[in-house]
Structure formats: structure tokens, C-alpha cells
Amino acid sequence: MNGRIERAFARARDAKRKLLVTYLCIGDPNEAESLALAKACVDAGADILELGSPFSDPTADGPVIARASERSIAAGGGLTMTLRVATALRASYTELPLVLFGYYNPLYVRGTGKAVLAAREAGIDALLVVDLPFGHGDELMTAARANDLRVVPLVAPTSTDAHVARLLQHGADAGFVYYVSVAGVTGNAAAPLLEAAARATQVRAQTGLPVVIGFGIDGPEKAKLAARGADGVVVGTAIVREIENATSPDARIANVKALVSCLRTALDGESAPEAPHPR
Amino acid sequence: MPVDEKLVPAPMPVPEADSREGYYGAFGGRFVSETLMFALDELTVAMKDVVASAAFQAEWRELLASYVGRPTPLSSADRLARALDAEHTKIARLFLKREDLCHTGAHKINNALGQVLLAKRMGKARIIAETGAGQHGVATATAAALLGLPCDVFMGESDVARQAPNVARMTMLGARVIPVTSGSKTLKDAMNEALRDWVTNVGTTYYCIGSAAGPHPYPELVASFQSVIGEEARAQILAATGALPDGVVACVGGGSNAIGMFRAFMKDDSVALFGVEAAGHGVHTDKHAATLTAGRKGILHGSLSYVLSNDEGQVQEAHSISAGLDYPGVGPEHAHLKDSARARYLSATDHEAITAATLVTRTEGILPALETAHAFARVRDIAAILSAERGRPVTLAFCLSGRGDKDLATYLRERERAEKDPS
Numbered sequence: 244m245n246g247r248i249e250r251a252f253a254r255a256r257d258a259k260r261k262l263l264v265t266y267l268c269i270g271d272p273n274e275a276e277s278l279a280l281a282k283a284c285v286d287a288g289a290d291i292l293e294l295g296s297p298f299s300d301p302t303a304d305g306p307v308i309a310r311a312s313e314r315s316i317a318a319g320g321g322l323t324m325t326l327r328v329a330t331a332l333r334a335s336y337t338e339l340p341l342v343l344f345g346y347y348n349p350l351y352v353r354g355t356g357k358a359v360l361a362a363r364e365a366g367i368d369a370l371l372v373v374d375l376p377f378g379h380g381d382e383l384m385t386a387a388r389a390n391d392l393r394v395v396p397l398v399a400p401t402s403t404d405a406h407v408a409r410l411l412q413h414g415a416d417a418g419f420v421y422y423v424s425v426a427g428v429t430g431n432a433a434a435p436l437l438e439a440a441a442r443a444t445q446v447r448a449q450t451g452l453p454v455v456i457g458f459g460i461d462g463p464e465k466a467k468l469a470a471r472g473a474d475g476v477v478v479g480t481a482i483v484r485e486i487e488n489a490t491s492p493d494a495r496i497a498n499v500k501a502l503v504s505c506l507r508t509a510l511d512g513e514s515a516p517e518a519p520h521p522r
Numbered sequence: 523m524p525v526d527e528k529l530v531p532a533p534m535p536v537p538e539a540d541s542r543e544g545y546y547g548a549f550g551g552r553f554v555s556e557t558l559m560f561a562l563d564e565l566t567v568a569m570k571d572v573v574a575s576a577a578f579q580a581e582w583r584e585l586l587a588s589y590v591g592r593p594t595p596l597s598s599a600d601r602l603a604r605a606l607d608a609e610h611t612k613i614a615r616l617f618l619k620r621e622d623l624c625h626t627g628a629h630k631i632n633n634a635l636g637q638v639l640l641a642k643r644m645g646k647a648r649i650i651a652e653t654g655a656g657q658h659g660v661a662t663a664t665a666a667a668l669l670g671l672p673c674d675v676f677m678g679e680s681d682v683a684r685q686a687p688n689v690a691r692m693t694m695l696g697a698r699v700i701p702v703t704s705g706s707k708t709l710k711d712a713m714n715e716a717l718r719d720w721v722t723n724v725g726t727t728y729y730c731i732g733s734a735a736g737p738h739p740y741p742e743l744v745a746s747f748q749s750v751i752g753e754e755a756r757a758q759i760l761a762a763t764g765a766l767p768d769g770v771v772a773c774v775g776g777g778s779n780a781i782g783m784f785r786a787f788m789k790d791d792s793v794a795l796f797g798v799e800a801a802g803h804g805v806h807t808d809k810h811a812a813t814l815t816a817g818r819k820g821i822l823h824g825s826l827s828y829v830l831s832n833d834e835g836q837v838q839e840a841h842s843i844s845a846g847l848d849y850p851g852v853g854p855e856h857a858h859l860k861d862s863a864r865a866r867y868l869s870a871t872d873h874e875a876i877t878a879a880t881l882v883t884r885t886e887g888i889l890p891a892l893e894t895a896h897a898f899a900r901v902r903d904i905a906a907i908l909s910a911e912r913g914r915p916v917t918l919a920f921c922l923s924g925r926g927d928k929d930l931a932t933y934l935r936e937r938e939r940a941e942k943d944p945s
Binding site for chain 2: 305403423
């Protein structure tokens, strides 16, 4: 078992430290900058990278990431480019967990088994497929297990108890759970993070898996708030917005670095929860 | 690091037809974000418990009779049949199932009334819908007005421009038409936006999908409401001729009128099923919407079906002069009918559809919707195929899914263009 994800969570737990997961839409604005921006995130304190593979119809994403996806696709972005960027990152960082984040069609069209193998060869540790609910993608699960990749399950405010129970049965090698803070798309400023933190704590206790909270975390205060109930937080839209708004490559790097550092500092002021060790 | 090829698992065996809930053979399923799963579970339960109940069926069917004007007639199109086959060697009889005579002008109202009625029974406070040509939007806005629920309709900006009469109708009905500016600004993008709204307001809002597409249970729900078309047509043609037709014909975008027409004949082995897709500028160009003819298997809008997508898995923009067929996906049951060869799918270009619409209007005095006109464009070929197979002229039942008032401006413009440039 490669275990980068498990080790990352264990290290954070031992250091009583919250994990910071950062999302980038790879290819926005282009391949070279995405690679540089990913490294900037790591330099500024990101623990896990979510490499977003753009999709033409990102129905789970709000307007900011949807626009980034359009820009990326226009610049030649897609699964092939995302895996190329992963390969380059893996060459630089042997221990950094890389999560491939995307929609099912690009994987399916390549051939699910082939896509999973390619992800593994690119140094990806886990797959997060937003439109493939846990328990509905047998082919992907089988391929991921055969290739020692995690398939990260989502839990939402609307998830049933039965869903959480399924995670208990089948989620032992999920790596971690991604708790979606709000019924909505990414970048929702109204996400009820206090409630999300409470629910994430429950899910963490129920499943014994580490939990990160994502959706609607756009700055240090919200990151701190959400992190209270979880092992870490995911920040996506806020980073993508910095990339969209900056007017030069240097400004993009500087602004993303500044945001990630600020999030890191905020999280480091928050101690790890005293919860049972995830298995 | 080299990886042992044996680590790559063999593809999952394709299950037997309908062995898994929500699947048609290998197609269908529920590929949506986790947030929507409970709403789809809730809807599946409602479909089984509420829609199937005698009380619901009675209320819906009463509305179909007293409000929609069902049963719609089955017209014998003798002049059109002779115009297509003067020798009388291919077409014995051609019957038109007149969904254009439904209230609001298309079959879409059958499903919209059923779903809005269901939404009301489920206690939902708001209706949303996507629309392409505007027919489903108008039908949903109509049902929402009748049943007293607020309604928001997502419509691609390109479609808002080319289907102005329907936008005006929806506005008059009290619905809010929300133009969608992302992607290709057509039906696909309207559906993306409707899904985003639904995931955000999932507790209180009912998403009324107009095509036999989307995640389970939508394809089944829409097909069940549209099946009234084929049920009536089958009884009517038996009454008129004493026999089943040789073939059934319908246009296919997402495929709701076609599946509604096909369902009643599915077990009649002697009845051949034909769907006609939109070939736009031609299926060999990159401007068409012939998903079953030229697409590949993939996932779009919650189900596994045929999709127009490139090698990277990005969904491509469809093209059709008909906004209602301008969609890069298709309902999963059609994918199964194609792969199992129970139904055959052909296509017709923009130009062929315009020509066919003129012929139908001038021989039968019926102005068909552009969507329907695509199916008319292939009737001669379908009759040729089927009469050759059966060694005699054949009887066809054709689903005339909607009327063409909304397309008049397009028809007149294209005719004028053709007169100026006869090539």
C-alpha cells in the first residue's frame, strides 16, 4: 500500500495540526502555470493537492470553477494534461498526496481501467469523482483497488444514514471522507460551516475515517471554523478566483501563495480535535 | 514504475437487460453528486407509491382528458403518403398521432402535468425546468400555472433568441425564464444550470425534466407519463385497420415522444421501431446532434448513454436547426434499444427537415414542429426499408410530436434563403 494519504493524516494528527487541501483546475490558465501554481500551494503550506481535471459540464461546480474549466479546456486542458502535471509534481514531491478530482465521463471515455492505471502511473494517490456516488461505480472501485488508489467518498448534508453505513462497510481504504458543507455547488458563500463542522465530527466518529470539509470555505475565518470539526479543510473556489482575477503570471503565483499562507496560519492557530484515531 | 498489465481489471460483464434498478440493459443509472442522491431516492419512492396509485392516475388522466384534450386523434395522411410514394408500392397507410393538438402544442404537456402534479403531492414549493425549443418550458409553466406553483425555466441564450414566441408564452404564464450563458448556450447548458439550482434548493424545489433522460428515476418517470401516446395510438390503429402497424416512427432528441410512442409497441415483435435524429449539417461534419448515430458511450446529466464527446471525454456542442433536438445526449432506454437492435435510428439534416415540413404542410394542412419535421424527412426511406423487408407496402404510425407555429420564422427564413440560392 502506498499510504501517502494515510501518512499525511497521521502526521497531522501527531502534530495536532489541521490539513490544508488545495484545489486547482489544471490548465487554468495553462499547463505550465498550473504546475507552478501547484508548487506555490505546497510552498505556502498545502498538505494535499486536489488536481481538478476540467469537464465541459461541471454540474457540481459554481460559476467560478465552471469558468476555470472552460478556460482550461480552451487551453487544451483535460485528463491527459492533468495527469502530465501530476507526473511532474510527483517527480518533485515523493510524499505529497495527490488527489485527482473530476467527473466520470473523461475517465469512462478513456476506459475506466486504463484511466485508473494511468492515474497510478502519474503518481496519483486518490480519485474523487463528483458524479459517481459511493457504491455506484463498481468498475472504478475495482480498478482503483487493484491499483492501490483510494476512492474518496463524499458525504453531504442530505446524505442518508444508509450512505454513511455503506462507508462503514466499504470505506476502509477510502483514505478520507470529503464532507460537503452545503447542499449546493462549489463556491457557495452561505455554507453553514458550524453545522458542517458538527456533522463532520459525527461522520468522523461513525466511520473512523479522517474527514475534510469543503465547499464555501473562502478565507481564514471560515477555514478555522470548519476545521474545528474535521481533520482538515479544502479550499478551491477562493484560489481559483485569485487566479482568475490576477493580471499576470507573477501576480497569480503571489496572490495564490498569499492566500494559502494565510489559510495555513489560520489553521495552525487551531488545535487538532481530540477524537478517536481513525483506523 | 512499470505496472503489470494483469493489475488492470477486465471490464465488468454487461448485466442482463433491466437486471439493476434504473438501468436499461447497460445504460441508465444515477451519476450525480451525493447531495442529490436522497432527492432521487425520494422521487423513486414517490414514483412507485404516488404515481402508481389509483387516485393519482385518476386525477392525471382526468386532466389529460378535460384540459390537454386527450385522446389526441390519429389522422390518416393519405395525400402525404401518395406524395412520398405515388406508385403505392411502399406505403400502404400512413397514420399521424396528433400530439400537435395537445394543449400547448406538443406532447410535452403529458409529462409536465404528471410531474407537477407529483411535485404538489410531494409538498414541493417551487418548480424548475430546462428547455430547448421552449415546448417543455411552456408545458411546465402551464402546469405550474394550473396547479398554482411558482416556476423558473432555464433556457440557453441561443435558444431564447431562436424560440422567442415560446419565451413570451412562458413569461405570460408567470414563469421566470433564466437565460443560460455558459457553454454552447443551448439545452445541455440549460440542464447543467437547472441541476445546479436543484442541488442548491433540493429540499423545497422539484426539478421537472422534460426528456426521457437524466438520472434514475427520471427516464422511467418521463416514459411512464409519455406512454399515453403509444397506448392511445395502438388502440386507435387497431380500431382503424384491424391490425398493428408495420412500423412506428418518431423524432429523437432526448427521446421523450419517441419512447412514449415506442413503449406500447415494445412487445409487439411485428412492429418495427424507428427513431430519427437531427443530422444538422450532416453526421460526417462536426455540426450535428445525431447522438445514437455518431456518438459514443458516456455519462452526461446523470445517466450512462450515448453522448457526443471527444477522446478526452469533453462533451461536444451539438448542432441542429431544431432547438428541441440540439442536445449531445439521449435517453438511456434509446441507447439500449439501439444496442439490442429493437429500434433503428436514422438521421435527417437541417435542410431535409425544412423541405419535409413544407411538404407536410402543403399536403396535409398541418404545420409540424421542426423537431417532428426531421422524422417526416425519413418516412420515405423507412417505408422503403420496411417494405423491402416485408415484401409489400407497409402501414406506419408516426408520432407528430408538436406543431410548428414556434418555428414559422425559421421556416420562412430558410425557404427565402433556398429560393435565393437554389444550390
